[in-house]
Amino acid sequence: MVTGGGSGLGADIVRALAAAGYRVGILDRDPGSARAVADGIADAVALAADVADADALAAALADFGAAPDLLVNNAGIVRFGALEEQSPEDYAATVNVNFLGSCLCARAVAPGMLERGSGHIINITSVNGVHPAPGIGLYGGTKAAMACMTQAMALEWGPRGVRANAIAPGFIDAGMSRPIYENPQARAVRSGGVPLRRLGEAADIAHAVLFLDSEQAAYINGHELVVDGGVINSVLAQLPRS
Numbered sequence: 474m475v476t477g478g479g480s481g482l483g484a485d486i487v488r489a490l491a492a493a494g495y496r497v498g499i500l501d502r503d504p505g506s507a508r509a510v511a512d513g514i515a516d517a518v519a520l521a522a523d524v525a526d527a528d529a530l531a532a533a534l535a536d537f538g539a540a541p542d543l544l545v546n547n548a549g550i551v552r553f554g555a556l557e558e559q560s561p562e563d564y565a566a567t568v569n570v571n572f573l574g575s576c577l578c579a580r581a582v583a584p585g586m587l588e589r590g591s592g593h594i595i596n597i598t599s600v601n602g603v604h605p606a607p608g609i610g611l612y613g614g615t616k617a618a619m620a621c622m623t624q625a626m627a628l629e630w631g632p633r634g635v636r637a638n639a640i641a642p643g644f645i646d647a648g649m650s651r652p653i654y655e656n657p658q659a660r661a662v663r664s665g666g667v668p669l670r671r672l673g674e675a676a677d678i679a680h681a682v683l684f685l686d687s688e689q690a691a692y693i694n695g696h697e698l699v700v701d702g703g704v705i706n707s708v709l710a711q712l713p714r715s
């Protein structure tokens with residue numbers, strides 16, 4: 474099950490999972506986009522729910538039929554603007570979708586996974602939760618909180634067969650960041666600052682999901698995998714010696 478699977482990174486994660494043989498649930502608050510992604514995939518199920526609405530989540534899970542083997546907590550929003558200028562509603566919406574929503578989705582699937590003795594939760598965080606950028610309100614804070622909860626889930630649920638990990642994407646040319654990269658100057662500055670000298674693609678994140686959920690990653694639990702071409706470690710490279 475992929476939350477926010479109706480567009481951007483989520484839609485690519487859905488397609489990659491389906492191509493690898495998973496039966497995929499696409500949960501999105503926008504039923505049209507979830508259906509549009511599901512329409513192209515045999516066996517995919519579109520589920521309409523707001524991740525911050527526990528009752529709607531329970532109903533969507535009942536429609537899915539069973540606890541998923543894998544939950545990808547990908548639904549997320551960003552509100553741009555200075556911290557002191559954002560409204561209380563901006564603050565609440567960011568916390569409710571990114572942090573509370575991810576925790577509620579994990580809480581909704583956990584009993585079934587724990588009863589079965591297997592399952593995996595992957596939380597899509599952000600490099601902004603590791604090293605926050607200015608001008609994006611509480612976004613980085615919610616992602617850092619998700620990373621912390623990933624560790625808490627790994628501790629509580631690992632002994633009962635359920636893993637939890639996180640993926641922190643960097644500068645990705647998709648989804649909520651695509652409008653930024655439509656500006657050629659922003660695109661050149663950002664991609665030039667990445668040690669691998671390119672922006673990330675949604676497929677880079679989908680590949681990380683497939684890896685973390687694979688047998689090869691079976692002993693990885695409570696880890697936040699940064700997928701950013703090296704950019705958040707590059708501060709010394711950005712500052713010339715003279």
Ligand SMILES: NC(=O)c1ccc[n+]([C@@H]2O[C@H](COP(=O)([O-])OP(=O)(O)OC[C@H]3O[C@@H](n4cnc5c(N)ncnc54)[C@H](O)[C@@H]3O)[C@@H](O)[C@H]2O)c1
Binds near residue numbers: 547598599643645
């Ligand atoms: N695009 C990037 O550069 C980037 C970088 C780092 C992290 N991320 C993270 O990746 C995830 C996906 O982002 P994206 O860029 O694909 O954004 P996006 O806006 O394209 O997609 C987000 C999806 O989540 C859905 N959604 C939003 N609020 C919801 C809610 N309350 N309930 C259910 N669904 C909801 C939207 O309808 C949409 O389909 C987010 O968690 C984001 O923070 C993205």
